[in-house]
Amino acid sequence: MADSTHSVQNISNQLEVNTVLRGDIDIDIGIDVDVVVVVVVVVVVQNLDTRTSVMKKTDKKRDNQLRILLTQLCDTAVDEIAGFQWLTHLVNYSRFPQSLKIVVVFDNQTNLARFSDQSRVQQCNKLQFIQQLKAKLASADIQFSDINQHVIFDTETACEQQHQGNWAARLQRH
Structure with missing residues (x-):
């Protein structure tokens, strides 16, 4: 414990008293290590929020488009x-469309x-259904070399038996 405290104090002593983490934020480091940790976490969260909010608009559009196409097929x-x-x-929209799975x-x-x-x-059999799905996705410019790798078939009874009807838990395995 003394070693980790000593290391943190050494790091704090190496930093300037008025450290600028972002262009518009001046932070007084001082000796209080808790403040440094809180400030760093806040800055990281702010940066993640900024990054995800940029992606969310595009992702929401894609998701809405997918939802409409899949609802028609359903x-x-x-x-x-x-x-x-x-x-x-x-x-996972950071790996779209490779990560897309239709259950x-x-x-x-x-x-x-x-x-x-x-x-x-x-x-309608499985082959026909897959062809309809492929056509729907192609209309949204979503194409796969092998669509079968992106389609998973499941049953209500299997979910009931293996996950007590908890689809959220069951879908996590895909």
Whole structure:
């Protein structure tokens, strides 16, 4: 403990008394180490806020565009696909579109298996759904070399059994 206090005091002694962290902020360092820590944290948070607020506007536009496209697809799927329940998307906008994942949820494994069976003649199967999704995303200039790497199929029953119905916890694993 004495070593870390001594190190902090040495660092404080090496700094000028009036240190300028930003062009418009003068900070009196003095001996009070707690003030230095608080000031540094505040400046870091302010810088992060500035950085994220610049990205948020673009991200919100992208997210809104995705939400609209996926809602259209969802509305169609509810009518055409037996057992289809809902879909959502997960994305890290700093790695967009590579990080985009579309999660498609069915009521149970039986209906998901029927949907995935390409040999069955039905209104809409997995291949057709993926093609519709790909076309929707392409209309927003979002394209992938292999869209299958960005689509995850899941079921309500699996979530209930494995995560007690907690979709937030389940989606974190993707």
